[in-house]
Amino acid sequence: MAKPTIPKGTRDFTPEQVAKRNFIFGVIKSVFEKYGYQPIETPTMESLATLTGKYGEEGDQLLFKVLNNGDFLSKADKNELANQNSNKVLTSISKRGLRYDLTVPFARYVVMHQHEISFPFKRYQIQPVWRADRPQKGRYQEFYQCDVDVVGSNSLMYEAELVQIYNEAFERLGLEVTILVNNRKVLYGIAEAAGIEDKFMEMTIAIDKLDKIGMAKVKEQLKLKEIDDAAIEQIESILKVTDLSALEKWFENSPTGQKGIAELKTFHKYLDSNKYKNEIKFDISLARGLTYYTGCIFEVKTKNIQMGSVGGGGRYDDLTSMFGLKDISGVGVSFGAARIFDAMEELNLFPTSVTTGLEVLIVAFDEDSHTYAFAVLNKLRAANIVADLYPSPTKIKKQMKYANARKVRYTILIGSEEMKSQVLTLKEMETGNQVGLKIEDIVHHIKS
RNA sequence: GUGGUUGUAGCUCAGCUGGUUAGAGCAUCGGUUUGUGGUACCGAGGGCCGCGGGUUCGAAUCCCGUCUUCCACCCCA
Numbered sequence: 001m002a003k004p005t006i007p008k009g010t011r012d013f014t015p016e017q018v019a020k021r022n023f024i025f026g027v028i029k030s031v032f033e034k035y036g037y038q039p040i041e042t043p044t045m046e047s048l049a050t051l052t053g054k055y056g057e058e059g060d061q062l063l064f065k066v067l068n069n070g071d072f073l074s075k076a077d078k079n080e081l082a083n084q085n086s087n088k089v090l091t092s093i094s095k096r097g098l099r100y101d102l103t104v105p106f107a108r109y110v111v112m113h114q115h116e117i118s119f120p121f122k123r124y125q126i127q128p129v130w131r132a133d134r135p136q137k138g139r140y141q142e143f144y145q146c147d148v149d150v151v152g153s154n155s156l157m158y159e160a161e162l163v164q165i166y167n168e169a170f171e172r173l174g175l176e177v178t179i180l181v182n183n184r185k186v187l188y189g190i191a192e193a194a195g196i197e198d199k200f201m202e203m204t205i206a207i208d209k210l211d212k213i214g215m216a217k218v219k220e221q222l223k224l225k226e227i228d229d230a231a232i233e234q235i236e237s238i239l240k241v242t243d244l245s246a247l248e249k250w251f252e253n254s255p256t257g258q259k260g261i262a263e264l265k266t267f268h269k270y271l272d273s274n275k276y277k278n279e280i281k282f283d284i285s286l287a288r289g290l291t292y293y294t295g296c297i298f299e300v301k302t303k304n305i306q307m308g309s310v311g312g313g314g315r316y317d318d319l320t321s322m323f324g325l326k327d328i329s330g331v332g333v334s335f336g337a338a339r340i341f342d343a344m345e346e347l348n349l350f351p352t353s354v355t356t357g358l359e360v361l362i363v364a365f366d367e368d369s370h371t372y373a374f375a376v377l378n379k380l381r382a383a384n385i386v387a388d389l390y391p392s393p394t395k396i397k398k399q400m401k402y403a404n405a406r407k408v409r410y411t412i413l414i415g416s417e418e419m420k421s422q423v424l425t426l427k428e429m430e431t432g433n434q435v436g437l438k439i440e441d442i443v444h445h446i447k448s
Numbered sequence: 449g450u451g452g453u454u455g456u457a458g459c460u461c462a463g464c465u466g467g468u469u470a471g472a473g474c475a476u477c478g479g480u481u482u483g484u485g486g487u488a489c490c491g492a493g494g495g496c497c498g499c500g501g502g503u504u505c506g507a508a509u510c511c512c513g514u515c516u517u518c519c520a521c522c523c524c525a
Contacts, residue, residue, distance in 0.1 A: 003498080008516065058523055061449070101525090131525090134449085137518065143525065205523095309525080336525050365483060400485035415483060429485075 009133070009141025016355050017341075023354045024173065024340055025126055025146070031169045032124040032148050035161060040123045042105040045096045052097075054104045054322060056291065062131045064098040064141075065090060098130040102147045103292075103319070103332065110151055111323040119152025119328075126337075138308070138338060147313075149332025151320070156263060159296045159315065160270035162333045163280060166300055166311060171277045174349040175340065176303040177310065178279045182286040183264050183296050184314070186247070189257015190238050190284075193250050194231040201291070203227065203235065208287035210239065239285055244268075247284070263295060279303075292316045298333055302343050310339045358408040359446065360387040363399040365415035373414045376424065376439055383443045403429060410446060 006012065013021065029039075045066055052060050068075070072093045080088035099105050102125045110117065126146045135141060148165065150158045163179055170177045187207070191200040202225040206218050215236065222232050241247050244264055251257030264282065271280065288297045295315030302310055313333030320328045344350055362377055364370035370393045380387040388406075390399040396413075403411050413425040413434075426442050427434040437445060 003496095005498085005516080056523095058449090062523085129525090133524075134522095135517080136520095139525070145525075312525080334525075339525070363484080395482075396484050397481080398485095402485090404485055411485085413484070417483085425484090427484075432485085434484085 007141070009135035009139075011140065015357065019354050019357075020344075020350050021144075021337065021341060023350060024337060024344070027172050028146060028169050028335055029124070029126070031165055031172065035122075035165055037122040037124045037148055037150075040106075040109065040125055041127060042099065042102070042109055042125070044098060044128075046099050046105055046108070048091075048095055048097045050108050050323075051100060051104065055100060059100060062133050063100055064130045064132050065094040066096040066098065068093055068095060099127075100131060101129050102127060102145045102334075103149070106147070106149060106151075107319045108323055110328065111320050111325045114325060117152075120150050120158075121152050122148075122150045124148040138342065140338070144337045146335040146337050147332055148334075149330055151328055151330035154315075154317075154329040156266045156296070157270050158331050159267045162313065162331060163271060163298065164274065164276075166298070166333060167276045167278050167280070169335070170300070170310075173340065173344065175310070175343055175347070176278065177300050178281055178303055180281055180283040180286045180299045180301065181264070181267070181296065182283055183260040184293050185256050185260030185263065185295065186284065187260075187287060189247075189251045189254040189260055190235055192254035192257055193238060194227075194234040196227055196231050199225055199227055204287045207235075207239065207285050210285040215239070241284055242282070244282060260295075267296060288312060288314060292319055294318070296331070305343060305346055307339055307343050307346075308336075310336045310343060312336075356407050356409065357386065358388055358406045359385050360410045360412060361399075361403040361406060361408045362387065362389040362412045362414060363396060363403070364390065364393040365396065365413075366393050369393065369414045369416060369419050372419050373412075376412065376414065379439055380443065383447065385443065385446055412442065 032039075048063075048065065051063055055062070073081075075092060076089055077092040080092070106123070106125065110121065124147065126144060128142055129145050130142050132141060133139060148162065150162075163181070166177070166179050187204055188197070188200055190207075191197050191203055194203075196203060203222065206221040206225070209221070210218050219232055219236065222235065223229075227235075238247070238250050241250070244261055247261055248258070251261065283299075286297060286299055288299065293314040294317040297314035298312060299309050300311035301307075311334060313331070315329070315331040317329045318326070319330055320326075360380055362373045362380075364373040370389075373389050377387055377389045390402060400411065408429060411427045411429060413427060418424045421436075422438055423436040424439060424442060425434050426437050426445065
């Protein structure tokens, strides 16, 4: 029998890891629900037609395709099969794929359920997604996404609300973050001001890397994309702007850029009605790769440790039109659960109660007391105390070692003396202190 | 998808230019200790040396392939 393995880019989760992950999800969910968002779920598999063409050519390569059932080769395109043209054969042997993100399935959901949805529709979704990417540390082929979106309204109130959700969720997780804000229209304004509207995408991708590779390298990249020196100078000057109002003079002849500034100002008016623990900062170099963003964009970075972004999102004006429903504007953000997990682990932010599974372990000394101990166990459980009994009255040492391994808070020791007197020995593991108490008093002691 | 890197006990890693029976620490199990855990001491079990092929009298060690890990691109969470 060969040693078992799991596929590339996947991993198992231990009880402790799942408990910690559920803690993060629990906090995030409760914030979502407080702001009036409801959960939905969509299937693991979508029709390939739903997924392809939505993430660009790169994305299509990264989709996991599901092979058709039955004798799929007999129905395959014979010519393309003979030519060994994988891409062309694909359509005839695979009609389903694993979801690549939660946004496109959500757009599909909105279109399919449009007649039963009351807009604005506020939903959140926490499910795994799959990408056939080449794995690296912290980048897997299967990972959870945690998305919250509102569609059917273009009010900038929702931009403010989502930033408040970020602020509150990270505050409750104990993670200090900086929430970066920009607007795609501002970025387009830069292209307009520099007279390179046709190179908007190329420019955006280069600018996005500014904090990672520095201005000199960004200029190199822009030059590679055949943007002339005068335009590059212009872009460099604008990127030095840190203040919204200072931006206005650059965008005098850029209607889109002006609109972007106006949107950000309205957004800030909503936002300023409250106080925030985390820093919220305008960052003109924030770009976000995804092509469907059209308005405000967000990214969340941890403050005290070096880590990639732990969240991001933005406004998309026309996501559902790819499925035939026009004029539905949406805005949403995503929480990077895995990165949040790593950051919290590094900063030791998980409360100890998350990982202590067992409150009490009962240790019995002999067969008679073991039977008696089982009855005691039932009383503890009836009082909603998470308790267990070692399955056999073996050596105390062995039972105590098991108690340590399970990280229990208390052990209850039961032998013939305790059975006779009904006074059980309660031991607090951390201190080693022990007292003799009746079962009712033990329940009271543990619950207080 | 391109270039590189890694793989030896459950975990972290030694193992020289190929040479007897592949080692250590931690973990596990047993004992010192039959009503008390973490410490100490003693002992034991545990390995297709990632997988497949090749070179060689002889391969954990060299070569090829493959899978996996991690890294830089690409892209992104």
